[in-house]
Amino acid sequence: MTYTSSLLRLLDERGYLHQLTDAEGLDALAAKQVVPGYIGFDATAPSLHVGSLVQIMLLRRLQQTGHKPVVVMGGGTTRIGDPTGRDESRKMLSDEAIEANIASIRTIFERFLTFGDGPTDAVMVNNHDWLGKLGYIELLQQVGTHFTINRMLSFDSVKLRLEREQPMTFLEFNYMILQGYDFRHLARAMGVRLQMGGSDQWGNIVNGIELTRRMDGQEVYGVTTPLLTTADGAKMGKTAAGAVWLNDDALPAYDFWQYWRNADDRDVGKFLRLFTDLPLDEIARLEALQGSEINAAKIVLANEVTRLCRGDEAARAAEATASATFAGGGVGQDLPEFDLPAEGIGLVEALVGIGFAASRGEAKRLIAGGGARIDGEGIADEGFHIPGGTEVRISAGKKKHGVLRPVSAG
RNA sequence: GGACAGGUGGCCGAGUGGUUAAAGGCAGCAGACUGUAAAUCUGCCCGCGCAAGCGUACGCUAGUUCGAAUCUAGCCCUGUCCA
Numbered sequence: 076m077t078y079t080s081s082l083l084r085l086l087d088e089r090g091y092l093h094q095l096t097d098a099e100g101l102d103a104l105a106a107k108q109v110v111p112g113y114i115g116f117d118a119t120a121p122s123l124h125v126g127s128l129v130q131i132m133l134l135r136r137l138q139q140t141g142h143k144p145v146v147v148m149g150g151g152t153t154r155i156g157d158p159t160g161r162d163e164s165r166k167m168l169s170d171e172a173i174e175a176n177i178a179s180i181r182t183i184f185e186r187f188l189t190f191g192d193g194p195t196d197a198v199m200v201n202n203h204d205w206l207g208k209l210g211y212i213e214l215l216q217q218v219g220t221h222f223t224i225n226r227m228l229s230f231d232s233v234k235l236r237l238e239r240e241q242p243m244t245f246l247e248f249n250y251m252i253l254q255g256y257d258f259r260h261l262a263r264a265m266g267v268r269l270q271m272g273g274s275d276q277w278g279n280i281v282n283g284i285e286l287t288r289r290m291d292g293q294e295v296y297g298v299t300t301p302l303l304t305t306a307d308g309a310k311m312g313k314t315a316a317g318a319v320w321l322n323d324d325a326l327p328a329y330d331f332w333q334y335w336r337n338a339d340d341r342d343v344g345k346f347l348r349l350f351t352d353l354p355l356d357e358i359a360r361l362e363a364l365q366g367s368e369i370n371a372a373k374i375v376l377a378n379e380v381t382r383l384c385r386g387d388e389a390a391r392a393a394e395a396t397a398s399a400t401f402a403g404g405g406v407g408q409d410l411p412e413f414d415l416p417a418e419g420i421g422l423v424e425a426l427v428g429i430g431f432a433a434s435r436g437e438a439k440r441l442i443a444g445g446g447a448r449i450d451g452e453g454i455a456d457e458g459f460h461i462p463g464g465t466e467v468r469i470s471a472g473k474k475k476h477g478v479l480r481p482v483s484a485g
Numbered sequence: 486g487g488a489c490a491g492g493u494g495g496c497c498g499a500g501u502g503g504u505u506a507a508a509g510g511c512a513g514c515a516g517a518c519u520g521u522a523a524a525u526c527u528g529c530c531c532g533c534g535c536a537a538g539c540g541u542a543c544g545c546u547a548g549u550u551c552g553a554a555u556c557u558a559g560c561c562c563u564g565u566c567c568a
Contacts (some may be wrong), residue, residue: 333521340522367520401521437514440529444515458535473515476523 080105082140086357089348091133096284096297104268104296105142107192112137112269113145113261115202115254115276116219118153121179122322125334128384129300129323129349133271135187138195139352145267146184146199148177152253153207164261172413183321184455186384191471198265205260206253221289227251230278232257251282262293267432270459271298304348328385329409332393334473335377343372349377406468406478415479421448422454425479431471446472 078084078098082105095101104110114130117124123131132433134144150173181199184190188197189225227233230251233243258280261267270280287295304440319334320326336345344362347353353375361372365404373393381390413429421429423438426447432438441447442457447469449461459469463481470476 292510304492340520343522369520369522373520373522397521421550432514435534436532437530439531441515444529445517472516 078102080140082110082137082142085136086133089136090345091136091298091300091349092477093299093301093383094277094297095198096281097294098292100294101296101298104131105140106358109135109142109482110269111143111145111261111265111267112271113147113258113267114271115147115152115257116180117149118173118176118180121176123180123183124318124320126318127302128321129303132186132350133300134184134197135296137271138188138197139363144197145265146187146188146197146259147257147261148199148201150174150203151199152179152202152250152402154203161242163185166198173203177323182385186386200261200265200399201259202260206256209256210293212374214256216288218252221286222252222255232278246267251279254279255282255286256312259287259290260293263291267295269296269298274299274302302432306416322383323389327408327409327411328381328389329361329393329396330389331385332377332381332397336373336397337474338373338376340369343369343376346375347372347468348381350443351376351383351389353379369460377416400476406466406476411477412480412484415461415463415467416482419461422449422459422461423457423463426468426471429469429477429479431469431475441471459484 080088083092083098083102092133092318100365101110114133114134116127116130134146139146148295155172183200184197190197190199228271229246233248258267258270260444272281277297277299280299284295284297287293319331321331337345344358347358348355348360361375364372374397377397378390380421381393385393392407392409396409399407401407411429413425415425423432423435424443426432426438426441427435430439438447439457440456442459445453445455446453449459449469451470461469463478466481467479468476469479
C-alpha cells in the first residue's frame, strides 16, 4: 500500500517493514502528530552488536521523520531473561553489572539519536524503574487477569522450548507479561503509541497492544522488521572472531569496517538502505555495479556505517588502513600490533601473540596449511624465526594482517 | 514421591567393554580459483611436543576390569506420564 506519513513511507522504501498491527491506523496517526515510539533492548552485555543495528536505525528513522524515539533498556526484564529463540535459560546478572551495561550501551545510542527534552528528542528509560516497583499480587490482579495460560502456551517462544524438551522456568514464562506491561506503562506515562522490534518480538508486541487496550482502552501500534540474515543464511553480526560489537572498546574500528567491507555482494543494496542515510537513488546506482566494481559500493557501505557508529575519524582511518594493507601491500595505522623483540621471535609465537591463532597447535596448522605470511611471503616452515630490528607485516590468511613492531631500545 | 526415557566435542548427532581423541553433518580456519564477494574443490579443526609420545575429554563421584563414553552403585540435572 502507499503511505501518507513520511515515517511509514521511509520505512517501507528502505526495507524495514515486516508486519504492522494496523497499517492504516498508524499511518494516519503518524501523518498528523508526533508519535513517540519505543524499542526494547537487552542489558545482558556492555555493548550491542550488529544484530541490534536495524532496531537502532529504526529509532533513528523515527526521529528523522519527526517523531520521538524512546529507548527502553531492559534493566528489569534482563533480570528475567527473554526465552525467545533460546533453548537455555539465561544467566542471571547482578544489578551492578546491568547498570554498567546500560551506561555503556547508552554511548552507542548517543551516536545515532539526538537526546534531550524537546518534543522529538530521544529519551532512554529503564524498565526496572517501573517493573521493580510492581508488587506480585498487584501484578497478578491487574495484569495477570488479561493473560490466559492457553494463549501463553501457544506462543512460539514457549512452544518451541516445550517441543525441544528444553526446560522453561516459571520466571521466564512471565517474561511476556512484563514485556507487555512495559508498553502499557509507557503508553500511560509517556504517551508512547508505537512499539517496534524484530520479527521475533511480534508476539510480545501484540501482547502489549492488547494489554494496553484492555487496561486503558488506548489504541497503540506495533511494527516489526524482517529477520535479517546475510545472503548465505547466517545471522547478522557473527563472525569467526565473535560478535560484531558496536562499542569502540568491544571491537576495534578497523575490524568493524572490515565486517562491512566483506559483505556478500547480494547484501550490499539491502545494507545500504538499512544502515546508511545515503539517498535511495545513490544506493540504486551503487547496487547496480557489476563484477568487481561492487567493491566500490562495499567501501562506501563500510565507510558510511563506520562513520555513523564510530565517527568520521574512525571511518577514515579504517579505510586508509585497509587501502594501504590490501592495495599497497603495506601497513596501516589501525592494524593489530605485537612487540618484536630485538632478538626476533618465532613465527608460531608471533601468530599466537598477535591473536591470529588461539594456540600453538593452531598456529602450526595455519603454517602447515600455507596460511602464514611474513611481509606477504608465504612461510611453510613452522620453526621459522622472525629476525628482530625491523618492522614486519605478519598475515594469517588473506584478510588478517598485523604488524610486528620492534620494541624501542631501553 | 513413583514409573519410564535421557545427559557425548561450538551446535546437531553416531557410538553399548579394547582397533575411539570418539563416525557423520553443520558452523569455523587455511589453500586453490577470484574481486578482501559467492559457488566449487582440497586440507585442517582438544592442549603440549620437532617427533615418538604425554596430558585432558563423553553430567558428577566411587567402583568392576589388564582395559570403560560404553558395565555397576550413589548423586546431580532434564523430559514424559502418574501421584
